[in-house]
Amino acid sequence: MLPVVVVHGGAGHIPKERSDLSTSGVCSAVRSAYALLQGGGSSLDAVVEAVLLLENNPSFNAGCGSVLNMKGEVEMDALVMDGKTLSSGAVSAVRNVANPIQLARLVMDKTSHACLTAEGASQFARSMGVPEVPQESLITEYSRMRWKKNLAPDANPVECQMGKMGTVGAVAVDTDGNVACATSTGGMLNKMEGRVGDTPCIGSGGYADNMSGAVSTTGHGEAIMKVTLARHILFHMEQGQSAEAASDLGLAHMKSRVGGLGGVVTVDPQGNWAARFSSCQMAWAAAQKDTLHYGLYTGEHFTQIIEDHRA
Amino acid sequence: MSAVLVVHGGAWAIPDEMGPASVDGVKAAARHGASVLKSGGSALDAVEAAVRSLEDNPIFNAGHGATLNVDGEVELDAIIVDGRTLASGAVSCVTNIANPVSLARAVMEKTSHIMLTGKGANQFAESIGINTVPTDKLVTEYEKKEWEKHKKYIAGVMQEFNTKWAHDTVGAVAVDCAGNVACATSTGGIRNKMVGRVGDSPVIGCGGYADNSSGAVSCTGHGESILKVTLARLVLSHVEQGKSVADASQLSLQYMSDRVQGAGGTIVVAPSGQWAATFTTERMAWAAAVDGELWFGINPEERLKEKLSQ
Numbered sequence: 001m002l003p004v005v006v007v008h009g010g011a012g013h014i015p016k017e018r019s020d021l022s023t024s025g026v027c028s029a030v031r032s033a034y035a036l037l038q039g040g041g042s043s044l045d046a047v048v049e050a051v052l053l054l055e056n057n058p059s060f061n062a063g064c065g066s067v068l069n070m071k072g073e074v075e076m077d078a079l080v081m082d083g084k085t086l087s088s089g090a091v092s093a094v095r096n097v098a099n100p101i102q103l104a105r106l107v108m109d110k111t112s113h114a115c116l117t118a119e120g121a122s123q124f125a126r127s128m129g130v131p132e133v134p135q136e137s138l139i140t141e142y143s144r145m146r147w148k149k150n151l152a153p154d155a156n157p158v159e160c161q162m163g164k165m166g167t168v169g170a171v172a173v174d175t176d177g178n179v180a181c182a183t184s185t186g187g188m189l190n191k192m193e194g195r196v197g198d199t200p201c202i203g204s205g206g207y208a209d210n211m212s213g214a215v216s217t218t219g220h221g222e223a224i225m226k227v228t229l230a231r232h233i234l235f236h237m238e239q240g241q242s243a244e245a246a247s248d249l250g251l252a253h254m255k256s257r258v259g260g261l262g263g264v265v266t267v268d269p270q271g272n273w274a275a276r277f278s279s280c281q282m283a284w285a286a287a288q289k290d291t292l293h294y295g296l297y298t299g300e301h302f303t304q305i306i307e308d309h310r311a
Numbered sequence: 312m313s314a315v316l317v318v319h320g321g322a323w324a325i326p327d328e329m330g331p332a333s334v335d336g337v338k339a340a341a342r343h344g345a346s347v348l349k350s351g352g353s354a355l356d357a358v359e360a361a362v363r364s365l366e367d368n369p370i371f372n373a374g375h376g377a378t379l380n381v382d383g384e385v386e387l388d389a390i391i392v393d394g395r396t397l398a399s400g401a402v403s404c405v406t407n408i409a410n411p412v413s414l415a416r417a418v419m420e421k422t423s424h425i426m427l428t429g430k431g432a433n434q435f436a437e438s439i440g441i442n443t444v445p446t447d448k449l450v451t452e453y454e455k456k457e458w459e460k461h462k463k464y465i466a467g468v469m470q471e472f473n474t475k476w477a478h479d480t481v482g483a484v485a486v487d488c489a490g491n492v493a494c495a496t497s498t499g500g501i502r503n504k505m506v507g508r509v510g511d512s513p514v515i516g517c518g519g520y521a522d523n524s525s526g527a528v529s530c531t532g533h534g535e536s537i538l539k540v541t542l543a544r545l546v547l548s549h550v551e552q553g554k555s556v557a558d559a560s561q562l563s564l565q566y567m568s569d570r571v572q573g574a575g576g577t578i579v580v581a582p583s584g585q586w587a588a589t590f591t592t593e594r595m596a597w598a599a600a601v602d603g604e605l606w607f608g609i610n611p612e613e614r615l616k617e618k619l620s621q
């Protein structure tokens with residue numbers, strides 16, 4: 001059963017012309033993370049690797065390709081968590097870094113804190129020698145077009161939000177049975193400056209605990225926060241629910257209690273996994289026992305053998 | 312049913328010379344919050360009023376009296392949660408605001424977001440006409456001296472100081488006559504924290520949580536440990552499983568101590584009016600207004616009582 005890695009590229013409504021890009025993006029991220037796990041890498045390294053690749057892929061709302069805030073600027077949030085020690089690192093509203101997930105990992109590894117925000121996070125990045133990148137390098141033509149479109153007085157912000165909630169995330173279990181999660185996002189389109197969503201909030205955007213499992217969430221951030229979705233799902237698993245049943249219970253609770261839609265990827269320490277969503281779509285992929293699993297629409301589940309390139 | 316309000320002034324090794332003022336402060340805040348409930352205010356109104364009173368009191372590390380970060384600046388975090396709708400508002404790393412809890416409430420009520428941070432939070436404050444105050448107004452002589460003193464220590468020693476000393480977050484929980492619960496938490500964070508450090512206080516499920524179906528919690532103590540175990544949410548998950556609020560608090564704080572070696576404190580109310588104030592640190596100043604009586608304490612096992620109307 002071990003190792004296993006599951007990634008998502010965001011829950012929401014993905015325009016048809018972009019859906020192939022999303023699918024190939026999550027599949028290639030999961031392949032790289034799985035190769036790392038097979039080579040003896042930790043679940044922590046694997047989830048950071050997967051999310052880093054998704055951040056670098058302009059098809060997703062994280063790192064390069066992030067949505068723009070009201071002022072047309074990029075502010076990003078990220079969280080990583082180690083299920084062995086419950087250590088975590090997060091950054092919120094950080095600017096001018098290519099890979100917020102790496103900065104979150106540095107917060108975890110190099111400081112006594114769990115979260116750094118805004119300008120303080122940038123100062124820390126500089127002190128660690130993380131290269132500062134121009135904002136332009138994070139902005140795609142597509143994200144600028146969507147930002148402009150949403151500025152129009154007749155824009156429907158809710159519809160636009162659903163069009164791209166492509167937060168990215170990953171969960172994994174390594175061969176030692178350690179779990180980890182990582183989540184990264186550009187947030188929501190046309191958000192206020194300084195808006196922090198669920199992603200960097202431990203228990204909401206993600207949670208990992210070797211005693212129960214790991215979850216990374218995506219969807220309507222404010223709803224996810226209200227129900228602390230990741231922690232909520234793991235409570236169900238602590239009570240004996242499977243990864244899949246717990247994920248469904250968490251998403252159903254979020255829908256009935258606060259009217260929010262979203263998606264999650266979940267694993268337990270034994271290697272059982274789930275990719276579940278209440279939104280129209282979620283690009284997801286998983287790798288286990290040399291098999292790649294992936295899908296985009298509800299009920300979709302394709303598989304493919306992963307060739308072993310190590311030989 | 313009768314309304315209940317509980318406040319805390321932070322769980323830490325409160326030095327003897329600060330004891331009486333801390334107890335007076337939580338008692339005053341509890342009376343203030345209780346008067347809001349008595350005049351028909353909601354649980355939400357009451358926790359905001361109680362926390363404002365604690366923020367305004369320079370003895371506590373929130374609002375006026377907050378600790379300084381490594382650059383000698385004040386950066387404040389706060390959260391408020393409405394148990395009826397699960398709506399919440401939070402600010403992190405906000406500067407020059409006297410009452411961050413009220414700004415957090417404005418985020419909840421006037422934006423579609425839950426949390427604003429840094430400069431963005433200050434811009435929002437300005438846009439809705441909340442006055443800014445100069446940093447000097449928030450800094451006490453005591454804090455300036457402590458900060459100077461601690462600056463001389465090397466980082467390793469500081470860390471030990473941080474876990475033992477300066478964690479006096481403030482908070483309040485309440486249930487009103489309609490059975491609605493709410494929580495609020497506010498803090499200056501830990502002394503000599505890095506610029507931009509966000510602790511547990513503004514993070515929903517960690518510094519506080521409120522849900523009419525189980526209860527409301529406000530947490531204090533070692534922030535990074537509280538985050539690791541999502542302490543507020545953990546307490547309520549035990550309540551959901553049928554534990555009393557006192558047992559749920561004890562179990563959760565014990566778990567935090569066993570699993571991540573962190574000490575702290577919690578205050579909890581259930582919609583039934585059941586309440587608890589629990590801590591694993593040396594001391595926590597707390598007060599509870601229940602049925603015309605004011606319960607309070609600062610040392611372990613201490614439960615003193617006087618008439619609420621004095």
